[in-house]
Amino acid sequence: MADYEPVLLRNVGVENSHTLEVYRAQGGYQALAKALKMTPDEVQEEVRDATLRGRGGAGFPAGVKWSFLPKDRTHTYLCVNGDESEPPTFSNRVVMEKDPHQLIEGIIISGYATQAQAAYVYLRIEFHEPFHILQKAIDEAYAAGLLGKNILDSGYSLDCYIHRGAGAYVCGEETGLIESIEGKRGYPRIKPPFPAVEGLFRRPTVVNNVETLCNVPHIIERGADWFKSIGSEGNFGPKLFCVCGPVNRPGCYEGPMTITLGDLIYDNKYGQGMRDGKEVKAVFPGGISMGVVTTDELDMVMDFTDPAEYGLLGIGTAAAVVIDNSIDIRTVLRNVARFFALESCGQCTQCREGTSWMYKIATRIEQGAGRIEDLDLLIETTGNLGMMPGLSICGLSDGAVFPIRTIVQKFRAEFEEHIRNQEPGCVEAALAVAN
Amino acid sequence: MVWQAIDRNEAVIDPEAPAVLSAAVRKKIESFLPRYETRLAALLPALHVVQDELGYLSHQAMKEIAEILELHPSQVLDTLSFYTHFWTHPKGRKVITVCRSICCETLGGNKLLEAIKAKLGIDEHETTPDGEYSLVTEECLALCDYGPCMLINEKVHKCVKPEDVGRILDDPNNDVVDMPRSDLFDGPHEAGK
Ligand SMILES: Cc1cc2nc3c(=O)[nH]c(=O)nc-3n(C[C@H](O)[C@H](O)[C@H](O)COP(=O)(O)O)c2cc1C
Ligand code: SF4
Ligand code: FES
Numbered sequence: 221m222a223d224y225e226p227v228l229l230r231n232v233g234v235e236n237s238h239t240l241e242v243y244r245a246q247g248g249y250q251a252l253a254k255a256l257k258m259t260p261d262e263v264q265e266e267v268r269d270a271t272l273r274g275r276g277g278a279g280f281p282a283g284v285k286w287s288f289l290p291k292d293r294t295h296t297y298l299c300v301n302g303d304e305s306e307p308p309t310f311s312n313r314v315v316m317e318k319d320p321h322q323l324i325e326g327i328i329i330s331g332y333a334t335q336a337q338a339a340y341v342y343l344r345i346e347f348h349e350p351f352h353i354l355q356k357a358i359d360e361a362y363a364a365g366l367l368g369k370n371i372l373d374s375g376y377s378l379d380c381y382i383h384r385g386a387g388a389y390v391c392g393e394e395t396g397l398i399e400s401i402e403g404k405r406g407y408p409r410i411k412p413p414f415p416a417v418e419g420l421f422r423r424p425t426v427v428n429n430v431e432t433l434c435n436v437p438h439i440i441e442r443g444a445d446w447f448k449s450i451g452s453e454g455n456f457g458p459k460l461f462c463v464c465g466p467v468n469r470p471g472c473y474e475g476p477m478t479i480t481l482g483d484l485i486y487d488n489k490y491g492q493g494m495r496d497g498k499e500v501k502a503v504f505p506g507g508i509s510m511g512v513v514t515t516d517e518l519d520m521v522m523d524f525t526d527p528a529e530y531g532l533l534g535i536g537t538a539a540a541v542v543i544d545n546s547i548d549i550r551t552v553l554r555n556v557a558r559f560f561a562l563e564s565c566g567q568c569t570q571c572r573e574g575t576s577w578m579y580k581i582a583t584r585i586e587q588g589a590g591r592i593e594d595l596d597l598l599i600e601t602t603g604n605l606g607m608m609p610g611l612s613i614c615g616l617s618d619g620a621v622f623p624i625r626t627i628v629q630k631f632r633a634e635f636e637e638h639i640r641n642q643e644p645g646c647v648e649a650a651l652a653v654a655n
Numbered sequence: 656m657v658w659q660a661i662d663r664n665e666a667v668i669d670p671e672a673p674a675v676l677s678a679a680v681r682k683k684i685e686s687f688l689p690r691y692e693t694r695l696a697a698l699l700p701a702l703h704v705v706q707d708e709l710g711y712l713s714h715q716a717m718k719e720i721a722e723i724l725e726l727h728p729s730q731v732l733d734t735l736s737f738y739t740h741f742w743t744h745p746k747g748r749k750v751i752t753v754c755r756s757i758c759c760e761t762l763g764g765n766k767l768l769e770a771i772k773a774k775l776g777i778d779e780h781e782t783t784p785d786g787e788y789s790l791v792t793e794e795c796l797a798l799c800d801y802g803p804c805m806l807i808n809e810k811v812h813k814c815v816k817p818e819d820v821g822r823i824l825d826d827p828n829n830d831v832v833d834m835p836r837s838d839l840f841d842g843p844h845e846a847g848k
Contacts (some may be wrong), residue, residue, distance in 0.1 A: 307795035386738030404696035
């Protein structure tokens with residue numbers, strides 16, 4: 221593989237990279253000056269030509285999303301999704317801590333392209349350090365005339381506020397996020413209308429992920445053709461990957477979307493292999509919502525299309541957690557099932573009940589009181605609660621379906637062996653208590 | 656998320672009770688209003704400020720927040736009861752938040768949690784009798800590269816082993832964050848360090 225020149229992480233490792241002074245010395249805010257000399261439509265067009273796909277999970281092209289804003293609007297809001305609650309994702313945190321001005325420049329350019337009056341950066345409450353760093357960077361930007369009224373004498377004005385969440389995964393969903401900014405429970409909204417038409421305060425709104433917006437200054441500075449020179453058709457541009465678990469070098473890395481999952485775990489540029497002689501048993505390559513792959517499937521390419529070949533929902537957040545073979549697969553199933561049961565907002569019956577029942581069944585299996593038919597019951601349940609069959613309001617339910625389905629399908633033999641080796645009578649005892 | 660039931664047989668707020676929000680807090684809440692199109696939108700920031708000041712959100716505090724934001728008190732309770740971060744009863748001076756998600760658990764997060772419980776003699780959602788610590792677990796804290804991890808108030812503790820628990824909890828400054836910091840680089844690192 222040719223040497224890859226980092227783009228999004230290029231300032232990581234530079235001393236005081238979070239300050240305006242250093243960001244400027246590294247060439248920062250030149251893209252903004254360039255963008256403000258273009259018309260908003262020209263900026264939008266450049267981003268659309270680059271086919272920058274959203275990095276928050278769904279992979280929708282950002283330029284196309286922006287073009288859905290009604291032409292005759294009076295208000296526009298930009299919401300920046302920094303909720304980052306999908307286990308095990310931490311790339312937005314790294315960007316915000318190390319290079320907050322890159323994000324702010326992306327916000328201002330994207331705000332200009334969409335003619336937004338205000339940008340709200342939604343941060344999960346557990347992000348204390350990122351909050352302090354980003355707030356300080358925003359203050360610096362205001363003081364330097366990069367935010368506020370008449371930015372760099374262009375006539376364009378933008379305010380930028382941080383809105384902190386309070387502990388709810390579903391507030392990462394774009395309409396849950398909007399409700400949460402409005403001061404309500406983070407219940408996702410029924411779509412349509414989509415946020416571009418009716419979003420925050422019922423005004424046209426764009427919601428984009430932190431990493432998506434960080435790409436925008438680079439597209440403006442170097443052009444759509446440069447962006448398309450990285451990666452492959454449909455998967456253009458630089459991408460952040462996370463790798464964690466028992467690998468030698470857990471962390472956030474940048475690369476083209478042509479690397480494989482195996483590269484991410486073993487390559488010297490990334491995870492550098494397993495530590496203490498451990499062996500890979502399973503990997504959730506795109507955040508837990510996307511599903512699991514086995515050790516035989518590490519040739520999966522970390523792009524938007526290949527994961528579907530392996531039974532996954534998509535590339536998600538491109539954050540891989542490695543499970544080594546000392547871990548009981550029943551523990552993995554229970555942990556993942558609990559996440560969705562506890563984070564389901566409860567609006568849709570089948571999501572609320574389905575995730576809770578799957579958690580109960582998974583707990584019973586883990587405690588050594590599973591039945592073979594529980595495995596079929598889990599699979600059946602996963603077919604009955606998602607947005608895919610048109611049953612739910614938001615994608616959390618699909619995020620629950622894929623990991624549970626793929627864990628049970630791909631590790632069925634191991635489950636069956638555990639169940640066969642259980643003490644006789646423990647199933648009946650457990651069910652008697654449950655009833 | 657949190658579901659909570661209230662005993663409706665007893666008046667939850669004494670109408671004669673003195674105000675609990677200080678003038679400074681009220682001013683801070685007012686300062687959020689120009690950011691948003693509606694007063695309701697200032698509710699989450701207001702709840703954060705009040706919880707930081709008072710330690711938790713009492714019914715009296717909810718009522719006063721409602722007055723400032725021109726809401727009904729039940730709207731305040733409706734919103735805050737959705738979010739796990741808000742406390743409606745007193746908590747310890749320091750809150751320990753241990754990650755329980757997949758990466759941390761498979762790296763030994765459970766043993767860490769057990770060590771903390773043993774050291775403090777409390778279970779999850781409990782507070783030590785001296786009011787020093789409350790213990791909770793949360794889903795992924797987005798610090799998975801440093802798992803198993805935990806927060807003590809705002810302070811991040813990375814790659815914590817069960818044997819580190821005694822030392823960390825005995826340190827009176829275990830929640831001190833030295834912000835703003837300039838040496839922020841901690842990029843790729845050796846596992847377990
Ligand atoms: C349950 C759920 C949780 C989500 N959490 C996040 C999140 O934490 N961060 C994020 O950027 N997108 C998250 N998303 C995706 C957002 O709904 C939305 O697609 C994204 O913010 C759009 O930005 P993008 O187009 O730039 O990717 C989540 C979606 C769902 C269904
Ligand atoms: S799918 Fe689940 S999380 Fe999403 S709105 Fe419905 S109940 Fe809530
Ligand atoms: S799994 Fe513990 S911080 Fe992400």
